[in-house]
Amino acid sequence: MHPKKKAILLALCISVLLMLAKFIAYFITHSNAILTDALESIVNVLASGFAFYSIYLATLPKDTNHPYGHGKVEFFSAFLEGTLIGIAGIIIILKSGYDLLYPKPIFQLFEGATIIGATGIVNLIVGYFLIKTGKEHRSLTLEADGKHLLTDAVTSAGLVAGVILIQLTKIYWLDSIVSILLGLYIIxxxxxxxxxxxGGLMDESNTALVNSIIEIMQQNRKDPWIDVHNLRAQQYGADLHIDCHITLPYYFDLNEVHQEISGIDKMINGHTEHKTELFIHADPCLPACCNYCKMKLCPVRQEPFRAEIKWDINNATKNQKHFDQ
Structure with missing residues (x-):
């Protein structure tokens, strides 16, 4: 089984067990604050279930209907998880607000807090494991689920502190206040x-990713690579897709152009953690390029080289040659 599937299946099984433990704690105590954590656990189970399915889809190979693969389903999985978390937070606030106006007795808070504290520790461990696995295998779904579990662990820690405060002060309406605050944090x-x-579903630009690609090209720059522009990067699950325009000497034949483009492909794939697919359009140089072209012994140079234009996110992403700026 793929490591991503193993990780999310483990998270799903643990989430079911922790959900049962939290509802036991609620039935022991009748605490709204503990019910808050129990309701969020339902979200954990639903989210982990869908995350498992999305990872199954994301690991499928490309096909005729999905030429870019199935990786974008991970963005949808994260969207669904975030939506479920928000809905759980709203329900928690409404329930706690009602019980603040119409309070009811709560019992055995220390026993409930012990159970919640133990589930928080487990969520902390599993959350860090999912984030680590997600980064290793470049899975947004695993990272999102891991961060959700870390949020759950923080919620449990705040809940335990609140329950202890309620038990010590005997101010039982604080139970609903703690629950409302945790609900806001969850939302x-x-x-x-x-x-x-x-942002991922709408192909929002990943500035950090684009910067890293431009930096790799700048640091490994070769003389024939006169200009790079209209550079765009999209991530589909674990795969990265880059397209750009590269300006090469116009007198290069097709074999030389292919050799330079293949060199860029190998260079980027050798320096990034992502499996990268590149679509590179070759542009011929123009006389206006001469002043920043470093080609030695160029047979058609019309003016001397003056200075190299350093590539950065401001000029490499524009759809124009640098002399047009």
């Missing part, structure tokens, strides 16, 4: 996760 994290996934 915020759901928004963050949803925002990131929507």
């Amino acid at each position: 915020y994290n759901g928004y963050q996760l949803t925002r990131h996934s929507v």
Whole structure:
């Protein structure tokens, strides 16, 4: 089984067990704050279930209907998880607000806090494991699920602290206040996760990723690579797709052009952690390129080389040669 599938299947099984433990804690205590954590665990189980399915799809090979692969389903998985988290937070706030107006007795808070504390520790360990595995295999779904579990662990820690405070002070309406605060925190994290996934679904530019590609090309720059522009990068699951225009000497024949483009392909794939597919369009140089072209013994140079234009995100991503700026 693929390591990503093993990781998410482990998370799913653990999420089911922790959900049962949290509901046991709620039935022991009748605490709204503990119910908050139990309801979020339902989201954990649903999200892990869909995450398992999305990872199954993402690991399928490309086919006729999906020439870029199935990796984008991971953005949808993260979106669904963020939405479920937000809905859980809203339900928690509504339930806690009602019980703040119409309070009911709570019991055995220390026993409940012990159970919740133990589940928080487990979520912390599993969350870090999922994030580590997600980064190793470049899976947004695993990272999103891991971050969700870390959020759950933080929620559990705050819950335990709140329950202990309630037990010590005997101010039982604090139970609903703690629950409302945790609900707001859960909604915020759901928004963050949803925002990131929507950006991926709409091919929002990944500035850090584009910067790293441009830096690799700049550091390994060769004289025939006169100009690079209209550079764009899209990530589909673990795969990265890059397209750009490269300006080469116009007198290069087709074999030389192919050799330079193949060199760029090998260079980027040798320096990035992603499996990268490149689509490179070759442009012929123009006389206006001469002043920043470093080609030695160029037979058609019309003016001397003056200075190299350093590639950065401001000029390499524009759809124009640098002399047009």
